[in-house]
Amino acid sequence: MTTPTSPPQSSRLKRTDSVGDDWVQFFATHDAPQNYKEKREKMHSFAEEHFKKQTKVVLITSGGTAVPMESRTVRFIDNFSSGTRGAASAEYFLSEGYAVIFLFRHKSLEPYMRHFSRHSFLDMLQIDSETDNSQIITVDQTKAPNMLELLKSYQTVKTSKRLLSVEYVFLQEYLYLLRAAAEALHFAGSKAMFYLAAAVSDFYIPGQDMPEHKIQSSDGPPQISLCKVPKMLAPLVRHWATKAFVTSFKLETDKDLLLKKARQALIKFNHQVVIANILEDRRRQVTIVTQDKHFTISLTEEELSHEADIEEHIVKKLTEQHAQFITENGNGST
Amino acid sequence: MTTPTSPPQSSRLKRTDSVGDDWVQFFATHDAPQNYKEKREKMHSFAEEHFKKQTKVVLITSGGTAVPMESRTVRFIDNFSSGTRGAASAEYFLSEGYAVIFLFRHKSLEPYMRHFSRHSFLDMLQIDSETDNSQIITVDQTKAPNMLELLKSYQTVKTSKRLLSVEYVFLQEYLYLLRAAAEALHFAGSKAMFYLAAAVSDFYIPGQDMPEHKIQSSDGPPQISLCKVPKMLAPLVRHWATKAFVTSFKLETDKDLLLKKARQALIKFNHQVVIANILEDRRRQVTIVTQDKHFTISLTEEELSHEADIEEHIVKKLTEQHAQFITENGNGST
Numbered sequence: 001m002t003t004p005t006s007p008p009q010s011s012r013l014k015r016t017d018s019v020g021d022d023w024v025q026f027f028a029t030h031d032a033p034q035n036y037k038e039k040r041e042k043m044h045s046f047a048e049e050h051f052k053k054q055t056k057v058v059l060i061t062s063g064g065t066a067v068p069m070e071s072r073t074v075r076f077i078d079n080f081s082s083g084t085r086g087a088a089s090a091e092y093f094l095s096e097g098y099a100v101i102f103l104f105r106h107k108s109l110e111p112y113m114r115h116f117s118r119h120s121f122l123d124m125l126q127i128d129s130e131t132d133n134s135q136i137i138t139v140d141q142t143k144a145p146n147m148l149e150l151l152k153s154y155q156t157v158k159t160s161k162r163l164l165s166v167e168y169v170f171l172q173e174y175l176y177l178l179r180a181a182a183e184a185l186h187f188a189g190s191k192a193m194f195y196l197a198a199a200v201s202d203f204y205i206p207g208q209d210m211p212e213h214k215i216q217s218s219d220g221p222p223q224i225s226l227c228k229v230p231k232m233l234a235p236l237v238r239h240w241a242t243k244a245f246v247t248s249f250k251l252e253t254d255k256d257l258l259l260k261k262a263r264q265a266l267i268k269f270n271h272q273v274v275i276a277n278i279l280e281d282r283r284r285q286v287t288i289v290t291q292d293k294h295f296t297i298s299l300t301e302e303e304l305s306h307e308a309d310i311e312e313h314i315v316k317k318l319t320e321q322h323a324q325f326i327t328e329n330g331n332g333s334t
Numbered sequence: 335m336t337t338p339t340s341p342p343q344s345s346r347l348k349r350t351d352s353v354g355d356d357w358v359q360f361f362a363t364h365d366a367p368q369n370y371k372e373k374r375e376k377m378h379s380f381a382e383e384h385f386k387k388q389t390k391v392v393l394i395t396s397g398g399t400a401v402p403m404e405s406r407t408v409r410f411i412d413n414f415s416s417g418t419r420g421a422a423s424a425e426y427f428l429s430e431g432y433a434v435i436f437l438f439r440h441k442s443l444e445p446y447m448r449h450f451s452r453h454s455f456l457d458m459l460q461i462d463s464e465t466d467n468s469q470i471i472t473v474d475q476t477k478a479p480n481m482l483e484l485l486k487s488y489q490t491v492k493t494s495k496r497l498l499s500v501e502y503v504f505l506q507e508y509l510y511l512l513r514a515a516a517e518a519l520h521f522a523g524s525k526a527m528f529y530l531a532a533a534v535s536d537f538y539i540p541g542q543d544m545p546e547h548k549i550q551s552s553d554g555p556p557q558i559s560l561c562k563v564p565k566m567l568a569p570l571v572r573h574w575a576t577k578a579f580v581t582s583f584k585l586e587t588d589k590d591l592l593l594k595k596a597r598q599a600l601i602k603f604n605h606q607v608v609i610a611n612i613l614e615d616r617r618r619q620v621t622i623v624t625q626d627k628h629f630t631i632s633l634t635e636e637e638l639s640h641e642a643d644i645e646e647h648i649v650k651k652l653t654e655q656h657a658q659f660i661t662e663n664g665n666g667s668t
Contacts, residue, residue: 077411
């Protein structure tokens with residue numbers, strides 16, 4: 001875990017890896033996405049600034065990833081994910097003092113904004129006439145009882161520049177940006193946390209198999225052949241962010257498989273935590289699985305009735321574990 | 335076009351149709367979605383109320399449709415569609431005096447709300463302290479120069495109850511709700527317009543071929559077999575809304591195919607208008623194709639520089655054609 005590795009730049013060229021080097025192949029055959037350079041530089045500056053201040057930094061990934069079915073994309077395969085987990089967790093990490101890189105799927109939920117739909121926003125506004133004939137627009141706080149408190153939190157975070165939101169749509173963008181974020185956080189050492197809540201596609205359609213134009217329905221129903229997406233946890237733990245505290249998620253629909261698959265992932269990738277959850281009850285129960293134990297967090301009936309966020313409990317547990325991890329592994333970066 | 339047909343209820347049982355009865359099969363093998371009855375009743379009441387007032391009613395469909403890949407859905411196939419066309423058009427139909435049923439994909443753009451992202455919303459709010467220590471939240475109109483005008487339009491439409499928004503996510507919901515809307519508008523006769531801007535999936539995965547649980551990546555890359563989605567334009571024109579003015583859309587990436595395919599659709603389904611557009615330039619150019627002619631609408635350079643909506647021109651043309659259609663076909667319903 002703590003043995004020194006070569007810096008991330010050169011590790012990109014490393015061709016052998018006991019859990020497969022399909023990730024090398026993926027980057028070799030897929031170009032960097034639009035605006036990649038700009039986003040990468042933003043993440044580097046952000047990480048550097050907070051590294052100087054000794055602020056703990058967490059990379060949160062959130063939302064699904066889309067996989068194109070045509071090279072000029074009309075159709076794509078997607079994952080069900082609203083981004084609630086990631087957006088809610090970001091708020092709690094921010095209130096614990098962390099700086100947050102929020103790598104999220106375009107249109108999935110965002111911290112603070114998640115509490116309001118665009119619709120309810122217009123409904124809560126009212127037009128007031130002032131004496132001098134100018135019109136001001138105010139928020140009707142009876143329709144938005146938590147608005148003031150939320151807006152204050154949002155403005156505090158904005159002023160302290162502790163939140164950097166970075167958008168993606170497609171799998172390819174996500175993977176490039178994840179690597180860039182990991183490289184940016186490399187120097188934060190054990191003070192960096194990864195909280196990989198995005199619902200990443202398991203399969204994609206390789207470029208050479210994709211038609212350029214929209215598949216015509218007159219061509220008859222197509223057969224689609226899918227390829228497995230490389231598990232980026234492998235190079236992330238082994239090469240890109242070797243000293244960081246890494247949390248991944250396992251979402252299943254089959255209860256019987258869940259714990260077994262979480263444990264398998266920890267053995268395979270050798271990271272710190274898997275948060276295991278079942279699609280149906282993921283908002284009120286999760287199991288936190290570490291290398292040596294597992295325990296379940298459930299919301300009480302009372303908490304459920306107040307629409308409490310289970311993410312508050314998850315983040316509390318993880319920040320405790322992260323603090324211990326820093327003590328055990330040293331504060332040091334490379 | 336104007337020959338009387340049996341009422342929509344009994345036509346559901348009709349088993350033969352020269353352009354295929356695959357739609358009968360679809361409804362027979364797919365259950366009505368959650369909240370279907372409630373949404374159907376809302377559309378019926380809305381249509382009835384505006385029918386009494388002799389208001390023209392347009393059904394706008396907008397956004398993509400998702401096709402589940404598993405019966406407890408984690409993955410789905412989706413269409414690229416932000417819903418700009420439908421949301422912008424709705425505003426212009428509303429300002430032309432129409433009542434609008436807006437059948438839209440969850441999270442795609444909505445009329446009025448489309449001008450603001452949730453992010454920009456929080457950024458335009460400011461906290462003001464009043465003399466008595468209470469705090470009010472106002473909109474900083476320097477950050478939202480069009481807010482006042484938009485909010486007024488939104489509130490006017492809300493007061494006149496001329497907008498009914500109905501959400502869907504999945505193809506199956508969309509098809510059920512489209513049929514219900516068509517049945518609701520049946521009695522409006524030629525005063526009803528259909529403006530089918532949704533990007534409906536061409537293919538779906540039949541229920542019997544779907545695994546119950548999430549496909550496991552350890553099972554190896556799956557082969558997916560797709561089925562063609564029945565073209566609901568056929569029963570819509572022939573059975574559900576026989577007297578209405580029907581506009582469909584053709585979106586292609588290949589310029590050479592576009593006009594040919596638009597013309598084919600008009601011959602096959604025998605409706606009034608196809609709006610043909612190419613993915614790359616659909617925001618600034620469309621071709622309106624009718625049974626006897628076609629013409630192209632393009633935004634000028636000046637309009638483009640002011641971010642004008644091409645939908646304003648489209649809607650203007652269509653409302654003119656619709657008025658003429660009503661004159662030619664009579665105001666009468668069944």
